[in-house]
Every structure is written in C-alpha cells, then in structure tokens.
Amino acid sequence: MSSQHNGSLSAEERFRQAFERLKADAPKVLTPGTPVTQNNVAREAGCDPSALKKARFPALIREIQAYSEIHQANVESAAQKTKKRRTANRSIQQRMEDAIKQRDEMASKLISAGRRILELAEENRSLQQRLNEVQPPPARIF
Structure with a gap:
C-alpha cells in the first residue's frame, strides 16, 4: 500500500490511514494532539466530515468510536494535568505583582480609615466643647 499514490487509494484506506496517524499523534493535516474523533479522521483524510458515514464504513466508525471511548478519559485527564501545570507554573513575577497590588490596596484602605478616625475624633472634640458651653x-x- 505504501507504494500506491494517495490518489489511487480507496476512500476507506485513506480514512484508515488518517485514523492511524491520529492514533499515533502524527497527523499530516491537523495539528498534533488533535483528539481522535470521526470528524477529525475525515478532516485528516482531506475530506469533509460528512464523507465518513456509518452507512458506508460501519466497521471503521465502530473502531473510531471504541478508540475514542477508551481514550476519552485519558484526554480529559491530560487536559486537567495541563491546567494544573499552568497554575503551578505561574511565574514568581505574576505572584509578586499580585502581592504588590494587594499591599497597595490594603495601604490605601488603612490610610482612609486613619483619616476617618481623625475626622471623627475632631468632630467628637468639637461636639464635646459645644456641649460643655451649653451645659x-x-x-x-x-
């Protein structure tokens, strides 16, 4: 089969080769890491996804679906691992920027609270003075 030109391969052979390339994570058309799905097998074979029909290729479709079901848990866990890795690899610079921002916000609130305390103390002193004048x-x- 490898001696045959891609144009002389049957549609099923093209789909099977595309399926094998996706399983091996070595696609020629799609990007590496693309999940193995019926639509992606058709795209990798250079066809419209509607070309890979269950009525024409029932055995191949069953194989693709079985492979997808078996490996779906691995794909999800890989995505979760990637997310955890990104979170863990958050740079020290980003964490420092967040800490500085939090510090500045708290300093601003502290200054505002101190200013309000002084205003209230002055108001209290003024009211006490007025009260002493009246009584x-x-x-x-x-």
Missing part, C-alpha cells in the same frame, strides 16, 4: 460639667467637691 458645663458639674464642679468637683473635695
């Missing part, structure tokens, strides 16, 4: 405190008896 003087009782005299102490010794």
Whole structure:
C-alpha cells in the first residue's frame, strides 16, 4: 500500500490511514494532539466530515468510536494535568505583582480609615466643647 499514490487509494484506506496517524499523534493535516474523533479522521483524510458515514464504513466508525471511548478519559485527564501545570507554573513575577497590588490596596484602605478616625475624633472634640458651653460639667467637691 505504501507504494500506491494517495490518489489511487480507496476512500476507506485513506480514512484508515488518517485514523492511524491520529492514533499515533502524527497527523499530516491537523495539528498534533488533535483528539481522535470521526470528524477529525475525515478532516485528516482531506475530506469533509460528512464523507465518513456509518452507512458506508460501519466497521471503521465502530473502531473510531471504541478508540475514542477508551481514550476519552485519558484526554480529559491530560487536559486537567495541563491546567494544573499552568497554575503551578505561574511565574514568581505574576505572584509578586499580585502581592504588590494587594499591599497597595490594603495601604490605601488603612490610610482612609486613619483619616476617618481623625475626622471623627475632631468632630467628637468639637461636639464635646459645644456641649460643655451649653451645659458645663458639674464642679468637683473635695
């Protein structure tokens, strides 16, 4: 078969070769890492996904579906591993930037709270002074 030109291969042979390339993660048309699905096998074979029909290629479709079901858990776990790796590999620079931002926000809140305390203390002093003018405190008896 390898001596045959791609144009002289039957449609099923082209689909089977595409299926094998996707299983080996060595596609020629699609990007490596593309999941093995019925549509992707057709695309890898250079055909429209509607060309790979169950009515024409029932055995091949069953093989693709069985392979997909068996390897689907591995694909999902690989995606989860990739996400965890990205999270774990978050650069020190990004973490430092986040910490600086948090520090600056907290410093701003602290300054605002300190300013408000001073305003309230001044208001309290002013009100106490007005109260003493209206009603003087009782005299102490010794």
